[in-house]
Amino acid sequence: MTSQPEPPPASPPTAPLAGIRVLDLSRILAGPWCTQLLGDLGAEVIKIERPGSGDDTRQWGPPWLEGADGSPTAESSYYLSANRGKKSVTVDIGSDSGRQIILDLAAVSDVVVENFKVGALAAKGLAYEDLLEVNPNIIMASVTGFGQTGPMAHQPGYDYLAQALSGFMSVTGPADGEPGAGPTRAGVAVSDLATGMYTTVGVLGALIHRMTTGQGQHIDVALLDSQTAMLANTALWYLVGGETPRRTGTWHASLAPYQVFEASDGPFIIACGNNGQFRQLCGALGKPDMADDPRFVTNPDRNTNRAILAAEIQIELINHTKAHWIEVLPAVGVPSTSVNTIEEAFAEPQIQHRQMRIDLPHATGGTAPGVANPIKFSETPIEYGAAPPVLGQHTAAVLADVLGLDDAAIAALRDCGAI
Numbered sequence: 001m002t003s004q005p006e007p008p009p010a011s012p013p014t015a016p017l018a019g020i021r022v023l024d025l026s027r028i029l030a031g032p033w034c035t036q037l038l039g040d041l042g043a044e045v046i047k048i049e050r051p052g053s054g055d056d057t058r059q060w061g062p063p064w065l066e067g068a069d070g071s072p073t074a075e076s077s078y079y080l081s082a083n084r085g086k087k088s089v090t091v092d093i094g095s096d097s098g099r100q101i102i103l104d105l106a107a108v109s110d111v112v113v114e115n116f117k118v119g120a121l122a123a124k125g126l127a128y129e130d131l132l133e134v135n136p137n138i139i140m141a142s143v144t145g146f147g148q149t150g151p152m153a154h155q156p157g158y159d160y161l162a163q164a165l166s167g168f169m170s171v172t173g174p175a176d177g178e179p180g181a182g183p184t185r186a187g188v189a190v191s192d193l194a195t196g197m198y199t200t201v202g203v204l205g206a207l208i209h210r211m212t213t214g215q216g217q218h219i220d221v222a223l224l225d226s227q228t229a230m231l232a233n234t235a236l237w238y239l240v241g242g243e244t245p246r247r248t249g250t251w252h253a254s255l256a257p258y259q260v261f262e263a264s265d266g267p268f269i270i271a272c273g274n275n276g277q278f279r280q281l282c283g284a285l286g287k288p289d290m291a292d293d294p295r296f297v298t299n300p301d302r303n304t305n306r307a308i309l310a311a312e313i314q315i316e317l318i319n320h321t322k323a324h325w326i327e328v329l330p331a332v333g334v335p336s337t338s339v340n341t342i343e344e345a346f347a348e349p350q351i352q353h354r355q356m357r358i359d360l361p362h363a364t365g366g367t368a369p370g371v372a373n374p375i376k377f378s379e380t381p382i383e384y385g386a387a388p389p390v391l392g393q394h395t396a397a398v399l400a401d402v403l404g405l406d407d408a409a410i411a412a413l414r415d416c417g418a419i
Contacts, residue, residue, distance in 0.1 A: 014042070014380065015041060015042020015380055015382075015383070016041045016042055016377075016380055017038060017041040017042040017043040017207075018042040018043075019042075020038070020042070020043040020044070020110045020111065020207065021043065021044045021046070021108065021109045021110050021111070022035055022038050022039070022043045022044065022045045022046070022109065022110065022111045022112075022113060023046050023048065023102070023105050023106055023109040023111070023112045023113070024045050024046060024047040024048060024086065024113050025048050025093075025102070025112060025113065025114035025115075025116070025121075025126075026113050026114055026115040026143060027049070027055040027056050027057065027115065028055070028056055028057055028115070028192070029057070029078075029081075029082055029159070029189055029192040029193070029196065030115060030143050030159075030191075030192040030193070030195040030196045030199070030223060031113050031114065031115040031143045031196065031199070032047075032055070032057075032082040032083055032196070033082050033192065033193055033195075033196025033197070034113055034141070034143070034195075034196040034197070034199040034200045034203070035047070035086065035113050036082050036083060036084060036085070036086070037196065037197070037200045037373070038111070038113075038200060038203060039084070039085040039086055040084075040085065040373040040375075040382050040384070041382070042380075043110075043111075044087070045085065045086040045087065046086070046087050046089055046105060046109070046394075046398055046402070047083065047086040047087060047088050047089065047389070048089055048090075048091050048093065048102065048105075049088055049089070049090050049091075049391060049392070050090065050092070051090040051091070051092055051392070051417070051419060052090075053391075054088070054090070054391040054392075055079055055083070057076060057078040057079040057082070058074065058075070058076055058079045058391065059076065060076050060078040060079065061076035061077065061078065062076070062077075063076070063077045064076055064077070065077070065080060065362065065364070065368050066366070067364045067365050067366060068364070068365030068366035069365070073364045074390075074391075075362070075364065075368070075388070075390065079388060080368055080369075080370065080387070080388050081370070081371070082196075082388075083388035083389070084360060084368075084370055084384065084385075084386070084387055084388050085384060085385045085386060085388075086388065086389060087389060087393070087394035087397070087398055088389035088390065088391055088392055088393045088394055088395070089392065089394055089395045089398045089399070089419070090391065090392040090395050090419050091395075091418065091419055092417055092418050092419070093124055093126065094124060095416070095417065095418050097413055097416055097418035098418045098419070099124060099125055099126060101399070101403070101413070101418065101419070102126055103126070103130070103131070103134050104134075104403050105398075105402065105403065106131045106134055106135055106138060107134040107135045108135075108402060108403075109135070109138070110137075110138070110139060110207070111138075111139045111140070111141065111203055111206075111207070112131060112138060112139070112140045112141070113140075113141045113143070113199065113203070114140070114141070114142055114143070115142070115143040115144065116142075117144065117154065117156060118144055118148055118153045118154050119154070128140045128142075128218045132216075135216075136216070137210060137214060137215065137216045138216045139203060139206045139207065139210065139216045139217060139218075139219070140216075140217075140218050140219065141199050141202060141203055141206075141218075141219040141221060142218065142219065142220055142221070143195060143196075143199055143221050143222075143223075144157060144220075144221075144222055144223070145157005145158065145161060145162065145222060145223045145224060146222050146223070146224050147220055147221075147222035147224070147225060148220045149220075152224075157222070157223050157224065158223075159189040159190070159191040159192040159223065160185060161223075161224075162191035162195075162223035162224045162226070162227040163185055163186060163190065163191050163227060164183070164185075165224055166191075166224055166227040166228045166231065167228075167231065167235075168186070168190070168191075168227055168230070168231065169183035169184060169185060170183050170244075170245075170247065171231075171234055171245050171246070171247055171248075172184045172185070172186060172247065173247050173249065174247065174249040175246065175247050175248050175249045175251075176246065176247065178249055181247070183247070184247075190227070190230070191223045191224075191226060191227040191230075192223065194226045194227060194229075194230045195221055195222070195223045195226040195227075198221055198226045198229070199219065199221045202219040202221060203219065206219060233254075237253070237254075250269075251306065251310075252271075254299075254303065255271070255272065255273060255299060255303070256272070256299065256302035256303050256306045256309060256310075257270050257272050257278070257281070257302065257306075257309060257310060257313055258270070258271045258272060258273070259310065260339065261310070261313065261314055261317050262314065262317065262318060263317055263318065263320060263321050263322040263324070263325055264318055264319065264320060264321050265321045265322055266322055266339075267322075267339050268322045268325060268326060268336060268337065268338050268339060269335075269336060269337050269338075269339060270313070270325075270329065270334065270335070270336050271335040271336070272334065272335070273335070274299075275291075275297070275298065275299065276333070277333060277334050277335070278291060278296070278299075278302070279291040280332045280333050280334050281313075281329065281332075281334045283332065284328055284329055284332050284334060285313065285316040285317075286316065287312075287316065290312065295308065295309070296309055322338055326338055354372075355372055356371060356372045356374070357369060357370075357371065357372070358370045358371070358372045358384055360384055360385075360386055360387035361386055361387060362386070362387040362388075363386075363387070363389060363390045363393055364390065367387065368387035368388065370384075370387070372384075392419075395410075395419055396410055399413070399419070
C-alpha cells in the first residue's frame with residue numbers, strides 16, 4: 001500500500017480582505033458603516049478627516065466615551081459606532097497639497113469610498129476620472145442621498161428623507177384608528193445602514209470583477225434606492241396586488257397570529273409562521289379545538305378573522321406572566337419572546353453567548369465598547385484591532401509608511417495647513 005504524502009503545514013488564517021487598502025473619504029453613517037465592514041473583513045482602512053473637526057459625528061453627543069480616569073473624552077458614541085479599526089488621517093482636501101495627498105493615496109489603494117454631494121469631488125479635482133489617471137484599476141464607491149443621476153441628484157440627502165420618500169414610513173407605526181396612529185420613523189437609521197451594507201456588497205462584487213478582468217469601476221449607491229429596495233415583500237404587495245400597503249403596528253399583514261400580546265405583567269410577542277405552529281399554540285393555550293375552527297384552519301383564514309382570533313388568544317394569555325409564556329411556547333415550537341429594551345437585549349444570554357458586545361483598546365486609555373460584526377466565519381474569524389481612532393491619530397504614520405514622506409516633508413505639510 002502506497003503511503004500518503006504528509007499534508008502541507010497549515011498556514012495561519014488570513015482575513016478575507018487582507019491586503020486590500022480602502023481610502024475612506026466618507027463621514028456620518030452610511031459610508032463609514034461600509035468601510036467599517038470592509039475593515040472587519042481585513043481591509044486596511046485609511047479614514048480622511050477635516051483638520052480640527054473631523055467626521056461630523058465626532059460632535060454628535062452626548063453620550064461621550066469615558067477615559068481611563070473616568071472623565072469624558074471628545075469621542076461621541078455615534079462616531080464610535082461606525083469607525084473601529086480605521087486609521088485617522090487629517091487632510092484639507094481643498095488645498096493643492098491636500099488634493100495631492102489624496103491622489104497619492106488613491107494611487108496605492110484598491111478602493112475609495114466617498115459620500116460628497118454630486119459634483120463636489122469633481123470640483124476639487126478628485127472625481128473618479130481624476131483617480132483613474134493615477135490608478136487605472138481603482139474602484140470608487142459614491143454614496144449619496146439620491147444617486148449620481150436624476151432630478152434630485154444634486155439635493156442633499158439624509159436617512160430621514162429616504163425613510164419618508166421611499167414609502168417606508170407609511171407602513172411603519174400604529175394602524176389607522178389606533179392610539180398614536182401615523183407614519184413613524186424607524187428607531188435606528190435604517191436607510192443609512194442599508195445603504196452601507198449595499199455599498200459593501202457592491203465593493204466586494206467589484207473586487208471580484210477586478211480579480212477576473214483587471215478592471216476597476218465606479219459604484220453609485222443611493223439612500224433612496226437602498227431604502228426602496230429594502231421594502232422587499234411590502235413593495236411586492238403593491239406591485240403584485242395593486243393595493244397600497246397600510247400600517248399595521250405590531251401585527252403582520254400576511255401572517256396570523258404574528259403580533260404583540262399582553263401577558264399579566266406586560267407585552268410579549270407570538271409569531272406563528274405556519275399551521276403546525278398555530279396548532280401547537282392552541283394546545284399550549286388549552287384550546288386544541290381552536291386549531292380546527294373553520295375560521296382559523298389556514299393562514300388565509302386566520303388573516304381574514306385576525307381580530308376575532310387575537311381576542312380569543314388574549315383571553316388565555318392574560319392569565320399568566322410573560323416569563324411563563326416565553327418558557328412554555330418555545331418549548332412546544334411556537335416562536336415567542338419578550339419585547340426588550342436595549343439594556344435588556346445586551347443582558348440576554350443568547351446575545352452574550354454570541355459575544356455581540358466587544359471592548360477594544362482606545363487611544364485615550366482604557367477601552368471603548370462596541371457591537372460585534374454578526375458574521376461568524378469558520379476559517380477566517382474576524383479579529384478586531386483597535387477602537388475608532390482619535391482625530392488625526394495616524395496622520396504622520398500613514399504619510400511616512402504609505403507614501404514614504406520624511407519628517408521634514410510632513411512638517412511642511414503641517415505648516416501650510418494641508419494636514
